[in-house]
Amino acid sequence: MSDSRLAGTVQVYGVDLRWAGADGAPPPRSYTEHEQRALVPQLAVVTLDLVDRGLLTVRESAGLVSSVADMTVEGSRLRAVLTKAENWLWSPSTPSRFRLSAPRFVLEHWFDDAYPTADISGLPRWDELGVDQRLVLVCASEASGMLTGPFGIWDGPPAELDTTQRFDWVDRQLAALLPFVRDGLIEVRRSETASDEFTVIGIDRLRDTLTEPALWCSDLDWGVGVGCVFTYAGLAVWRGGWSGAWNARLTFE
Template sequence: MENWDELSVTEQVLVRRAVNGTSPRGSATHVTAVLRWAGSPAVPRRRNASPAEESERVPELAAAVLRLVADGWLTVRRALSTRFVQEDGPAVTGTELERLVADPETWLLPRDERNDLPVLSLRATDEGRHRWKAAAYAPGVPATIHELELTEDEDRIRVCALEASGWLTGNWGVLADPPAESAGEELRAFVAAQIAPLVRFVRAGMIEVLHVPEPDAEGAVIPLKDLLDALCDRELRCDDRDDWGVGFTCILTESLSNALR
């Protein structure tokens, strides 16, 4: 299993996290997001995995990391900090590794402020990093959104998608409200011009637009074909509401291309 293309999506995500020196915690959510954007029929179309779905993915993650360790892609190490992965600690091997990767607490983000859990890191080996880089920067691999030359308006959309608090519409949105008197084709022309930078990224699969009807509600994905109609709907935009967290937002997709890099 030395060829990147022979790795499963789950294994590719774990290698990429290991290249970054990331804690295994949160990997269940990350893998589920990448599978969703890859079109897996087993993954529901929503932004985050539920706690139950995360727990169900633990055996898959455990088996994947054991294969990757055995094939020289990565190591699992103890982190020297209780909160952040900053330096390499001693490698975890053998039966201890098998026990830890089978433990859901290794993979799931804690639901409270517990600080007594062991902190581990995924670290790519030199060979694993070499194999990843050969695939990530091979000729023809699409550039990520961070590598494109962007206009000021396009970069504003990119930053909005990158930030958890970023909104397209509403009092905190990066898109201006349409003129109050505009309607019909005039309104559509105004919104079409305004969302042109956004459309570029949605069409390329780099950004996903979601509509959130109420604070803390789950966002519904807006397909590209419905984007203009949706953003022309003043009621959906929630421009006249004072609530934070309603209306349209956008997020960077965890696409296979982004998972690779």
């Protein structure tokens, strides 16, 4: 709610339900368009209630990023915006004009509960992690989080590798990632198209998935391939100290 687009909110809601283990949570994948549309009436009612209670504001932005010139959407137009399913669906070709914004007192009151900080005293310090491990953690914290393809952090395997060599190459890449996945700190996803649709790749399928040549093509669109994101537990650990160490390093350098 600090400043997020209305388009795509349904997908975020589904991920939240799944990570919380809530009843009715979707399986380890994104919602289909049909599932998203079916949830819009419910989420519209919730959003209107939050607006009426002064806990949330819906703004319309003329540009790709929010600014002080954004106009607050109110009254009958607000209801019309929230009940139109297309405004909730993310599209790569149609930038979302509407954003959700919470007042400062809401962020101050609920931010720490929404984004908890974990005690990482039993975990390795940032400078004790390998370079490859740090790279994966930073990747998970970024908007794209891509591991493969032209926008990924990993270079593709050399074309001349045979099947056995390709698996060996994948194993070396996974060595930095698997401990975080195994501990439930990072979730790995595959996107087949440049959209917000994805399927979660279980730890037992990562090795086979990453050997597919199609993932490493140099002409893939942004967002297509395999990427990673922090789970709630991973985000708590990241906020518990690793992000501070990363930011301090950037400042120092």
